[in-house]
Amino acid sequence: MDNEVLEFDIGLGGGSVGDDVVVDIENALDDVDEDIDNSSPADGAGFSSSLVLSGGGQLYVPQGDPDLEPYEGMEFESEEAAKAFYNSYARRVGFSTRVSSSRRSRKDGAIIQRSFVCAKEGFRNLNEKRTKDREIKRPRTITRVGCKAALSVKIQEDSGKWVVSGFVKEHNHELVPPDQVHCLRSHRQISGPAKTLIDTLQAAGMGPRRIMSALIKEYGGISKVGFTEVDCRNYMRNNRQKSSEG
Secondary structure, eight states: OTTOOEEEEEOOOTTSSSSOEEEEETTTTOOOOOOOOOSSOOTTOOOEEEEEOTTSOEEEEEOSOGGGSOOTTOEESSHHHHHHHHHHHHHHHTOOEEEEEEEEETTTOOEEEEEEEETTOSOOOOOHHHHTTSOOSSOOOOOOOOOOOEEEEEEOTTTOOEEEEEEEOOBSSOOOOTTTGGGSGGGOOOOHHHHHHHHHHHHTTOOHHHHHHHHHHHHTSHHHHOSOHHHHHHHHHHHHHHHHTO
């Protein structure tokens, strides 16, 4: 069921772009597995402030340069530019992002609206059929907590630019301190030079743990490597599969 796309025909009514549209709910079942303990932020981290709600809950407001955060009416040249900006903002303030949903024009199928959300948006879909009659040996950490933080953009027919139509800044969970943000999924990426070094060390017979140790020394710290040992293992496994396929 991974990467399932659910499509619904709806009418947006006044203010929409074009006629009725098709809504794609993307990554609906994509659990984000981020084993980061941010329940006790480091002293002086200062990456968010909290607001106590009348109902007893809390909202966490990211702190940072207001000039570097999204706002309604902000324009981008493309959907990808909007996605990159929101993910860059998320890295600075301490959360991970993912694509949530989109709307497509029924005229030509082109995407006319896109939503990007905090990776903790929604709740995990616990599929009883997958777990019935068998013991779960390694339960996955619950990472989705119904966070409402999100950025929505839509395309302008006249200019072709993408404009921010909605921005929810507040989160319902604590944010990740700067020294741990590199572990969040949307911010992990193996660079070209790192791939070259991994390829060389893998060819020399080194395993992922020793390779990660070498990378940490080479880059001057785990936070500067930009990815985790799990990412390294996956990359090495893909290398082996490509080699076996010839």
